[in-house]
Amino acid sequence: MKKIILDLAVTLDGFIEGRNGEIDWCIMDEDMDFDGFLSGIDTIFYGRVSYDAWGNYQPDENASPAEQKLWLAVHSKNKFVFSKQNREDNIATFVSSDITEKVAEIKKHGGKDIWLYGGAGLIKTFIQLNLIDIYRISVHPVALGDGKPLFEDLKERLELQLTGTNVFKSGVVQLIYETKK
Template sequence: MKKVILDLAVTLDGFIEGPNGEIDWCIMDEDMDFDGFLDSIDTIFYGRASYDVWGNYQPEEGAGIAEQKLWQGVHSKNKFVFSGQKRQDPNATFISSDIVEKVAEIKQQDGKDIWLYGGAGLIKTFIQSGLIDIYRISVHPVALGSGKPLFEDLKQRVELKLLKTNTFQSGVVQLIYEPVR
Protein backbone atom coordinates (compact mmCIF):
# COMPACT_ATOMS: atom_id res chain seq x y z
CA MET A 1 0.00 0.00 0.00
CA LYS A 2 1.17 3.52 -0.77
CA LYS A 3 2.27 5.72 2.13
CA VAL A 4 1.50 9.40 2.65
CA ILE A 5 4.79 11.17 3.35
CA LEU A 6 4.91 14.65 4.79
CA ASP A 7 8.22 15.94 3.43
CA LEU A 8 8.62 19.44 4.76
CA ALA A 9 11.16 22.07 5.73
CA VAL A 10 10.77 23.63 9.16
CA THR A 11 12.77 26.23 11.07
CA LEU A 12 14.51 25.38 14.32
CA ASP A 13 11.67 27.13 16.16
CA GLY A 14 9.01 25.09 14.35
CA PHE A 15 7.72 27.33 11.55
CA ILE A 16 7.01 26.23 7.97
CA GLU A 17 6.70 29.83 6.73
CA GLY A 18 7.68 33.22 8.02
CA PRO A 19 5.06 35.77 9.14
CA ASN A 20 4.59 36.97 5.55
CA GLY A 21 4.64 33.51 3.96
CA GLU A 22 8.36 33.67 3.21
CA ILE A 23 10.34 30.50 2.64
CA ASP A 24 13.60 32.16 1.62
CA TRP A 25 15.32 30.42 4.53
CA CYS A 26 14.98 26.99 2.90
CA ILE A 27 18.25 25.39 1.86
CA MET A 28 18.58 22.76 -0.86
CA ASP A 29 21.80 20.81 -0.29
CA GLU A 30 22.91 18.57 -3.15
CA ASP A 31 23.47 15.76 -0.65
CA MET A 32 19.78 15.86 0.38
CA ASP A 33 19.00 13.71 -2.68
CA PHE A 34 15.67 15.38 -3.39
CA ASP A 35 15.71 13.70 -6.82
CA GLY A 36 15.76 10.35 -5.02
CA PHE A 37 12.73 11.40 -2.99
CA LEU A 38 10.90 12.48 -6.16
CA ASP A 39 11.71 9.10 -7.72
CA SER A 40 10.07 7.38 -4.72
CA ILE A 41 6.67 9.04 -5.25
CA ASP A 42 4.15 9.19 -8.06
CA THR A 43 1.50 11.40 -6.47
CA ILE A 44 1.40 14.82 -4.78
CA PHE A 45 -1.34 16.12 -2.45
CA TYR A 46 -1.84 19.90 -2.45
CA GLY A 47 -4.15 22.32 -0.72
CA ARG A 48 -5.77 24.74 -3.16
CA ALA A 49 -3.66 27.80 -2.29
CA SER A 50 -0.39 25.83 -2.53
CA TYR A 51 -1.50 24.31 -5.81
CA ASP A 52 -2.37 27.72 -7.23
CA VAL A 53 1.15 28.96 -6.45
CA TRP A 54 3.28 25.84 -7.05
CA GLY A 55 1.16 23.22 -8.83
CA ASN A 56 2.01 24.49 -12.31
CA TYR A 57 5.03 26.63 -11.43
CA GLN A 58 7.58 27.10 -14.18
CA PRO A 59 11.13 28.23 -13.39
CA GLU A 60 12.24 31.59 -14.71
CA GLU A 61 13.82 31.74 -18.12
CA GLY A 62 17.51 31.08 -17.74
CA ALA A 63 17.05 28.84 -14.68
CA GLY A 64 19.73 26.21 -14.27
CA ILE A 65 19.38 22.67 -15.55
CA ALA A 66 19.04 21.29 -12.01
CA GLU A 67 16.08 23.58 -11.23
CA GLN A 68 14.41 22.80 -14.56
CA LYS A 69 14.88 19.06 -13.94
CA LEU A 70 13.44 19.39 -10.41
CA TRP A 71 10.25 21.04 -11.68
CA GLN A 72 9.91 18.59 -14.56
CA GLY A 73 10.05 15.82 -11.95
CA VAL A 74 7.42 17.50 -9.77
CA HIS A 75 5.10 18.12 -12.72
CA SER A 76 5.36 14.51 -13.90
CA LYS A 77 3.43 13.31 -10.81
CA ASN A 78 -0.30 12.71 -10.34
CA LYS A 79 -1.72 15.73 -8.53
CA PHE A 80 -4.68 15.85 -6.16
CA VAL A 81 -5.92 19.16 -4.78
CA PHE A 82 -8.01 19.20 -1.60
CA SER A 83 -10.28 22.22 -1.72
CA GLY A 84 -13.75 23.46 -0.96
CA GLN A 85 -13.75 24.76 -4.53
CA LYS A 86 -14.93 22.38 -7.20
CA ARG A 87 -13.10 23.09 -10.39
CA GLN A 88 -11.83 21.41 -13.49
CA ASP A 89 -8.09 21.43 -14.12
CA PRO A 90 -6.31 19.40 -16.78
CA ASN A 91 -3.29 18.92 -14.50
CA ALA A 92 -4.97 17.86 -11.24
CA THR A 93 -7.95 16.13 -9.67
CA PHE A 94 -9.85 18.30 -7.19
CA ILE A 95 -11.29 16.64 -4.07
CA SER A 96 -13.84 18.64 -2.09
CA SER A 97 -15.36 16.08 0.30
CA ASP A 98 -14.78 12.74 2.05
CA ILE A 99 -11.03 13.34 2.49
CA VAL A 100 -10.37 10.27 4.65
CA GLU A 101 -12.18 7.95 2.21
CA LYS A 102 -10.56 9.50 -0.88
CA VAL A 103 -7.07 9.24 0.64
CA ALA A 104 -7.72 5.57 1.53
CA GLU A 105 -8.78 4.89 -2.08
CA ILE A 106 -5.70 6.59 -3.52
CA LYS A 107 -3.40 4.70 -1.12
CA GLN A 108 -4.87 1.39 -2.38
CA GLN A 109 -3.88 2.14 -5.98
CA ASP A 110 -0.78 0.56 -7.45
CA GLY A 111 2.32 2.66 -7.64
CA LYS A 112 4.73 4.62 -5.51
CA ASP A 113 4.23 6.67 -2.36
CA ILE A 114 2.46 10.03 -2.00
CA TRP A 115 4.01 13.40 -1.08
CA LEU A 116 1.82 15.53 1.16
CA TYR A 117 3.09 18.88 -0.09
CA GLY A 118 0.75 21.17 1.83
CA GLY A 119 -0.17 23.98 2.63
CA ALA A 120 -0.55 24.42 6.31
CA GLY A 121 -4.32 23.90 6.45
CA LEU A 122 -4.14 20.63 4.56
CA ILE A 123 -1.24 19.41 6.67
CA LYS A 124 -3.21 20.24 9.84
CA THR A 125 -6.20 18.27 8.52
CA PHE A 126 -4.00 15.27 7.67
CA ILE A 127 -2.29 15.36 11.10
CA GLN A 128 -5.62 15.59 12.94
CA SER A 129 -7.12 12.80 10.80
CA GLY A 130 -4.13 10.47 11.28
CA LEU A 131 -3.51 10.30 7.52
CA ILE A 132 0.28 10.74 7.56
CA ASP A 133 2.34 7.54 7.42
CA ILE A 134 5.81 9.11 7.42
CA TYR A 135 6.95 12.48 8.76
CA ARG A 136 10.11 13.53 6.91
CA ILE A 137 10.96 16.84 8.55
CA SER A 138 14.05 18.82 7.54
CA VAL A 139 15.00 21.20 10.35
CA HIS A 140 16.83 24.26 8.99
CA PRO A 141 19.39 26.16 11.07
CA VAL A 142 17.37 29.37 11.40
CA ALA A 143 14.90 30.72 13.95
CA LEU A 144 12.22 33.16 12.74
CA GLY A 145 10.47 34.00 16.00
CA SER A 146 7.05 33.99 14.31
CA GLY A 147 5.25 32.58 11.33
CA LYS A 148 3.09 29.60 10.48
CA PRO A 149 3.81 26.68 12.85
CA LEU A 150 3.94 23.07 11.70
CA PHE A 151 1.95 21.71 14.60
CA GLU A 152 -1.00 23.99 15.24
CA ASP A 153 -4.31 23.41 17.03
CA LEU A 154 -3.59 19.78 17.84
CA LYS A 155 -6.63 18.04 19.28
CA GLN A 156 -4.53 15.26 20.75
CA ARG A 157 -0.91 14.31 21.21
CA VAL A 158 0.95 12.98 18.14
CA GLU A 159 3.29 10.17 19.20
CA LEU A 160 6.12 9.51 16.75
CA LYS A 161 8.86 6.89 16.48
CA LEU A 162 12.21 8.02 15.03
CA LEU A 163 13.23 5.88 12.04
CA LYS A 164 16.26 7.74 10.75
CA THR A 165 18.29 10.93 11.06
CA ASN A 166 20.22 12.55 8.20
CA THR A 167 22.64 15.47 8.63
CA PHE A 168 23.63 17.66 5.69
CA GLN A 169 26.54 20.00 4.89
CA SER A 170 24.43 23.13 5.45
CA GLY A 171 23.48 22.16 8.99
CA VAL A 172 20.02 20.94 8.00
CA VAL A 173 19.01 17.89 10.03
CA GLN A 174 16.36 15.62 8.55
CA LEU A 175 14.26 13.61 10.98
CA ILE A 176 12.20 10.73 9.65
CA TYR A 177 9.39 9.47 11.89
CA GLU A 178 6.39 7.19 11.71
CA PRO A 179 3.34 7.63 13.91
CA VAL A 180 2.95 5.27 16.84
CA ARG A 181 -0.45 3.70 16.24
Protein backbone atom coordinates in the same frame (compact mmCIF):
# COMPACT_ATOMS: atom_id res chain seq x y z
CA MET B 1 -0.04 0.09 0.13
CA LYS B 2 1.11 3.61 -0.65
CA LYS B 3 2.26 5.76 2.23
CA ILE B 4 1.64 9.46 2.70
CA ILE B 5 4.90 11.28 3.37
CA LEU B 6 5.02 14.79 4.75
CA ASP B 7 8.40 16.05 3.48
CA LEU B 8 8.74 19.52 4.89
CA ALA B 9 11.22 22.20 5.90
CA VAL B 10 10.81 23.68 9.35
CA THR B 11 12.76 26.31 11.27
CA LEU B 12 14.56 25.49 14.49
CA ASP B 13 11.70 27.17 16.37
CA GLY B 14 9.04 25.07 14.60
CA PHE B 15 7.68 27.29 11.83
CA ILE B 16 6.97 26.14 8.26
CA GLU B 17 6.76 29.70 6.95
CA GLY B 18 7.37 33.17 8.28
CA ARG B 19 4.80 35.69 9.45
CA ASN B 20 4.21 36.87 5.86
CA GLY B 21 4.40 33.43 4.25
CA GLU B 22 8.13 33.70 3.50
CA ILE B 23 10.14 30.56 2.88
CA ASP B 24 13.36 32.26 1.76
CA TRP B 25 15.19 30.59 4.65
CA CYS B 26 14.86 27.13 3.04
CA ILE B 27 18.14 25.56 1.97
CA MET B 28 18.46 23.05 -0.87
CA ASP B 29 21.76 21.16 -0.69
CA GLU B 30 22.63 18.68 -3.41
CA ASP B 31 23.46 16.15 -0.69
CA MET B 32 19.79 16.18 0.41
CA ASP B 33 19.02 13.93 -2.59
CA PHE B 34 15.65 15.47 -3.30
CA ASP B 35 15.74 13.75 -6.69
CA GLY B 36 15.87 10.43 -4.84
CA PHE B 37 12.83 11.43 -2.79
CA LEU B 38 10.93 12.44 -5.94
CA SER B 39 11.75 9.11 -7.60
CA GLY B 40 10.01 7.31 -4.71
CA ILE B 41 6.66 9.06 -5.18
CA ASP B 42 4.13 9.12 -7.98
CA THR B 43 1.48 11.37 -6.43
CA ILE B 44 1.40 14.82 -4.82
CA PHE B 45 -1.32 16.18 -2.52
CA TYR B 46 -1.78 19.95 -2.59
CA GLY B 47 -4.06 22.45 -0.92
CA ARG B 48 -5.62 24.85 -3.42
CA VAL B 49 -3.46 27.87 -2.56
CA SER B 50 -0.24 25.84 -2.82
CA TYR B 51 -1.43 24.26 -6.04
CA ASP B 52 -2.28 27.63 -7.56
CA ALA B 53 1.19 28.90 -6.62
CA TRP B 54 3.30 25.82 -7.40
CA GLY B 55 1.22 23.13 -9.11
CA ASN B 56 1.95 24.50 -12.57
CA TYR B 57 5.07 26.53 -11.79
CA GLN B 58 7.60 26.76 -14.58
CA PRO B 59 11.13 27.98 -13.87
CA ASP B 60 12.29 30.79 -16.11
CA GLU B 61 14.64 30.17 -19.01
CA ASN B 62 17.67 31.23 -16.93
CA ALA B 63 17.04 28.58 -14.27
CA SER B 64 19.79 26.04 -13.76
CA PRO B 65 19.51 22.64 -15.43
CA ALA B 66 19.12 21.11 -11.94
CA GLU B 67 16.12 23.35 -11.15
CA GLN B 68 14.54 22.63 -14.52
CA LYS B 69 15.03 18.88 -13.95
CA LEU B 70 13.48 19.15 -10.49
CA TRP B 71 10.33 20.86 -11.78
CA LEU B 72 10.04 18.40 -14.66
CA ALA B 73 10.06 15.57 -12.10
CA VAL B 74 7.49 17.33 -9.88
CA HIS B 75 5.15 17.94 -12.80
CA SER B 76 5.33 14.30 -13.92
CA LYS B 77 3.42 13.18 -10.80
CA ASN B 78 -0.31 12.61 -10.33
CA LYS B 79 -1.77 15.64 -8.56
CA PHE B 80 -4.71 15.87 -6.18
CA VAL B 81 -5.90 19.22 -4.85
CA PHE B 82 -7.90 19.27 -1.62
CA SER B 83 -10.15 22.29 -1.61
CA LYS B 84 -13.65 23.46 -0.73
CA GLN B 85 -13.60 24.84 -4.25
CA ASN B 86 -14.37 22.08 -6.74
CA ARG B 87 -13.16 22.94 -10.22
CA GLU B 88 -12.17 21.28 -13.44
CA ASP B 89 -8.45 21.12 -14.17
CA ASN B 90 -6.56 19.26 -16.88
CA ILE B 91 -3.58 18.58 -14.66
CA ALA B 92 -5.02 17.79 -11.21
CA THR B 93 -8.01 16.08 -9.63
CA PHE B 94 -9.87 18.28 -7.15
CA VAL B 95 -11.21 16.70 -3.96
CA SER B 96 -13.81 18.76 -2.12
CA SER B 97 -15.38 16.27 0.30
CA ASP B 98 -14.89 12.93 2.04
CA ILE B 99 -11.13 13.43 2.46
CA THR B 100 -10.54 10.31 4.55
CA GLU B 101 -12.40 8.05 2.12
CA LYS B 102 -10.75 9.57 -0.97
CA VAL B 103 -7.28 9.26 0.59
CA ALA B 104 -7.93 5.60 1.49
CA GLU B 105 -9.01 4.94 -2.10
CA ILE B 106 -5.90 6.62 -3.55
CA LYS B 107 -3.60 4.73 -1.17
CA LYS B 108 -5.05 1.37 -2.29
CA HIS B 109 -3.92 1.92 -5.88
CA GLY B 110 -0.60 0.38 -6.75
CA GLY B 111 2.49 2.44 -7.35
CA LYS B 112 4.81 4.61 -5.35
CA ASP B 113 4.24 6.73 -2.26
CA ILE B 114 2.45 10.07 -1.94
CA TRP B 115 4.01 13.43 -1.07
CA LEU B 116 1.84 15.63 1.13
CA TYR B 117 3.11 18.94 -0.22
CA GLY B 118 0.78 21.24 1.67
CA GLY B 119 0.07 24.14 2.39
CA ALA B 120 -0.32 24.71 6.05
CA GLY B 121 -4.09 24.23 6.16
CA LEU B 122 -3.97 20.89 4.36
CA ILE B 123 -1.08 19.67 6.52
CA LYS B 124 -3.05 20.63 9.65
CA THR B 125 -6.10 18.72 8.35
CA PHE B 126 -4.04 15.60 7.53
CA ILE B 127 -2.38 15.69 10.97
CA GLN B 128 -5.76 16.02 12.70
CA LEU B 129 -7.24 13.16 10.63
CA ASN B 130 -4.13 11.03 11.32
CA LEU B 131 -3.56 10.47 7.59
CA ILE B 132 0.24 10.94 7.53
CA ASP B 133 2.33 7.76 7.59
CA ILE B 134 5.84 9.28 7.50
CA TYR B 135 7.09 12.66 8.68
CA ARG B 136 10.35 13.76 6.95
CA ILE B 137 11.06 16.99 8.78
CA SER B 138 14.13 18.94 7.71
CA VAL B 139 15.08 21.32 10.52
CA HIS B 140 16.86 24.39 9.13
CA PRO B 141 19.40 26.33 11.20
CA VAL B 142 17.32 29.50 11.48
CA ALA B 143 14.82 30.80 14.04
CA LEU B 144 12.09 33.20 12.89
CA GLY B 145 10.40 33.99 16.21
CA ASP B 146 6.98 34.07 14.52
CA GLY B 147 5.13 32.46 11.66
CA LYS B 148 2.99 29.45 10.83
CA PRO B 149 3.79 26.56 13.20
CA LEU B 150 3.94 22.99 11.95
CA PHE B 151 1.89 21.50 14.78
CA GLU B 152 -0.98 23.90 15.32
CA ASP B 153 -4.17 23.16 17.25
CA LEU B 154 -3.40 19.50 17.94
CA LYS B 155 -6.50 17.88 19.42
CA GLU B 156 -4.56 14.96 20.88
CA ARG B 157 -1.01 13.81 21.34
CA LEU B 158 0.79 12.64 18.21
CA GLU B 159 2.94 9.55 18.87
CA LEU B 160 5.85 9.08 16.45
CA GLN B 161 8.74 6.62 16.12
CA LEU B 162 12.10 7.93 14.90
CA THR B 163 13.28 5.76 11.99
CA GLY B 164 16.16 7.78 10.59
CA THR B 165 18.23 10.95 10.65
CA ASN B 166 20.36 12.77 8.11
CA VAL B 167 22.72 15.67 8.66
CA PHE B 168 23.59 17.84 5.66
CA LYS B 169 26.59 20.09 5.08
CA SER B 170 24.41 23.21 5.37
CA GLY B 171 23.52 22.34 8.96
CA VAL B 172 20.04 21.09 8.08
CA VAL B 173 19.08 18.03 10.13
CA GLN B 174 16.44 15.73 8.70
CA LEU B 175 14.35 13.70 11.14
CA ILE B 176 12.29 10.82 9.76
CA TYR B 177 9.41 9.52 11.86
CA GLU B 178 6.68 6.97 11.29
CA THR B 179 3.36 7.26 13.04
CA LYS B 180 2.53 4.73 15.74
CA LYS B 181 -0.81 3.27 14.66
